[in-house]
Amino acid sequence: MATDNTHPVHRKITLNDIARECAVSRATVSLVLRGSPLVNTRTRARVEEELRRQGYVYNRAAANLRRRTSSSIALVLNDLANPFFAEFAAGVDAAVGDAGFVTLLGCTSESPAREQAVLGSLIEHGPAGIILSPAEHSGAEHVLAALGARMPLLLFNRELGGDLPEYAHWDLLMLDNQRGARLATEHLIAQGHRRIAFFGGHGDSSSCRQRHAGYVEAMQAAGLPIEPRWRVECAPTRLDAASRTAALFATAPVPTAAVCYNDAVALGLMLGLYQRGVQPGRDFAITGFDDIAEAAVSMPSLTTLSTTPRERGRQAAELLLQRLREPAASSHRSIAPVKLMVRDSSCPPPTA
Template sequence: MRPARPNRERKITVNDVALASGVSRATVSLVLRGSPLVHAKTRERVERQIAALGYVYNRAAANLRTRTSSSVALIINDLSNPFFAEFAMGVGDALVGAGHVALLGSTGESVEWQEAVLGSLMEHSPAGIILSPAEHTDGPRLQRMLGHEPVVVFNREIPGTQWDFLALDNRNGARLATEHLLSLGHRRIAFFGGHADSSSCQERRQGYLGAMDAAGVAADPRWLVECAPNRVESRQATRMLFQQEHGLTAAVCYNDNVALGFKLGLMERGLRPGLDFALTGFDDIPEAAQTTPALTTLAVDPRERGRQAAELLLERVRDPDAPVRRVIAPVRLVVRDSSGTPLHD
């Protein structure tokens, strides 16, 4: 049945256009704002109904509604990582205090899914976006998609964009972890996990390599091991690492998830973490202190980082023309049992 035509004696509304087009009110709003997130065929159908019904877009009112939106889109690249669960809770803490709510989406490190999630969340006209981007995100494409929406990018830089950026002190953190292992007498130390084309992994590798170089130790390229930053792939990569002769005695792991997977791989080979092999993590997720042996790691306070990201975004919403900000959050080495005691020949 065709939808009933609205009464011509009253003003045509977005709801009328949505009903006639068979789409949501939010989709009509995206079409009216010229958002590229709407599929071309859907856009064409909505535009036909706009013309047929004689709808007139009140841009001033739409702008006012956008500025007073009570929601913020939070897009996470890997929600299975406990770090991001803590981060999301921090975002929520800050937003609730400011009268906002978070609309949460997870991309699973997929650029295609990231675009789909953004498209879905943008239909709710959020006040802004907090994005922990998927690997291989196309910056210029994403910039075109989101236009002038307020955005805060977390921890992974996106080349070709001009958005506020909040990162951890990745380089210094990895340097501290490497220096700690060097101080215990280790010289054959791996940097384990992450992908080399990720900005956060690049920075952590630089910190590791800088510490090794300062100690007069040449890092063998085979000691730089790539894997996805999760436990499953880390465990598998550990098995492959020990199939070759390397003489390694320690590893600086990309993050705590990688370190915990590495620890399982060690135990499968009958090696005792912290006794037969030293390792460190990065993030200090709650499990780091509770596993056996407890994990030496870099504390970054993920919940506080979430609050910080939300505050940066709210500042951008209040002042869209302020200079773009780049904020580097400090990290702190927490020494526990997984790095062991001084190495003896």
């Protein structure tokens, strides 16, 4: 709980040092620091000069202690190495910084146990609020145990398993996965495809379930068949996707297009198609999800759904800051829109 692995720090210049040297009181120096109009112009100048001269640095921790405030926001991510979350983190940090807060970072590596430990360690530093992208299979009760119900929390990207206590005002920011996959599917249908597969991802991932639901929705609305063998699961990596390509072509009739779980899977599928002598974007249509950097420059360029993770980061930070302003407001669910980027990979079906 209070294990000791901290480290002593060099002697620092304090308000007292400045006050003594200027022959004024601590309080006056404090007023100068905060730009109060109460202090005389001449004293202010003297004090400011002395602050510069001694290289004073403000001790925000001490101020926060006295004022019972906080100046940090914790950001807890399931996977920082994923470019999507890295961009998201950059967006969060920018907005958090603009608001005069600082970002406390924590990574959970998709482990609920680590998530609980990280949360427990971070709250001891007294953040004003927390942005959490939960680890897969993380439950509400763990988060509640680590944070208590009063800590302002914004959940990003995934819902928590288990029951939310209704007295916890936790906000939510999700991608519109379902609508995105529906848009992609509708686009393929409009191109003339009728046999469309849903490729990649795992059924136990909530984002994958939502995207699949959007696909089903569009197919049903168009009266098109949903063949179970056109639902191919794989890990969300290029490599695994490439190796599962054959599953699409096992038995006739074969699909002419695939809605992929995400861009990594889509690019892997492209690779797999090339290896079978099928040219994506001419013989077979593909859509992705995420609009990662490579999507625009792959061969063919990839039709996909743009999620603008940096924007999402800003939005997440702003939602949390809003919550800090009104702690008692009822909890808010936001669904971020996604945008279909039509490129070359979503060709019409070959006219047989």
